[in-house]
Amino acid sequence: MKRGEKVVLVVIAAVILSLMGRNLWRVNTDKDVDKGIPFYSSAPAALARDAMDVYHQNNCKNCHSLWTVRNLLESVPAPILDGLGSLHGEDWFYQYFSAENPQSLLPSRLKQEYRMPSYAHLPEKDRRALAQYMASLKVKDWYLEEVRKSEYEKLTGKEYRHE
Numbered sequence: 001m002k003r004g005e006k007v008v009l010v011v012i013a014a015v016i017l018s019l020m021g022r023n024l025w026r027v028n029t030d031k032d033v034d035k036g037i038p039f040y041s042s043a044p045a046a047l048a049r050d051a052m053d054v055y056h057q058n059n060c061k062n063c064h065s066l067w068t069v070r071n072l073l074e075s076v077p078a079p080i081l082d083g084l085g086s087l088h089g090e091d092w093f094y095q096y097f098s099a100e101n102p103q104s105l106l107p108s109r110l111k112q113e114y115r116m117p118s119y120a121h122l123p124e125k126d127r128r129a130l131a132q133y134m135a136s137l138k139v140k141d142w143y144l145e146e147v148r149k150s151e152y153e154k155l156t157g158k159e160y161r162h163e
């Protein structure tokens with residue numbers, strides 16, 4: 001190999017190594033890169049299975065999205081259920097699913113056919129399983145903090161500071 005070729009090879013190797021080094025450094029220092037999915041469930045597997053059976057039998061996915069799954073042929077503007085257990089507890093869910101008129105607990109401006117139906121007719125154990133499972137759907141703190149921050153900045157135009 002000629003001397004000139006060697007120099008070229010060494011330069012190329014140096015550039016490649018420095019790029020790799022920089023990427024490694026970025027992955028280690030940039031904490032925003034990928035924090036993963038912010039939603040999780042703390043439910044035991046058996047409960048998750050029972051509750052999801054009830055969920056599917058009652059076509060909840062025609063209106064709601066959960067774990068990114070919903071019926072794309074329907075377009076009801078119902079709330080996404082991921083992380084909802086960070087908002088309500090089991091008792092609240094149980095009352096909500098048992099209410100003859102769910103809108104007495106959560107008012108609605110939607111047309112009647114799009115509103116949350118009453119599930120008071122379901123067996124007690126199904127309503128209980130659904131309530132327990134919904135209460136287990138949590139959202140991680142960092143995500144809430146980010147949502148708070150972006151909402152605050154959008155609404156006030158000021159920089160958000162964590163208390």
Ligand code: HEC
Nearest residue numbers: 058059060063076077078079106108110113114115116117
């Ligand atoms: C016909 C569409 C429809 C179906 C089917 C439906 N929902 Fe809903 N649901 C809604 C709407 C819309 C709301 C928001 C309140 C309202 O408008 O009545 C809601 C609200 C909720 C809430 C409260 C959300 C919050 O923000 O606090 C929960 C929990 C819920 N639904 C769970 C379920 C479960 C579990 C099922 C199946 C057993 C189900 N829904 C079936 C439309 C539906």
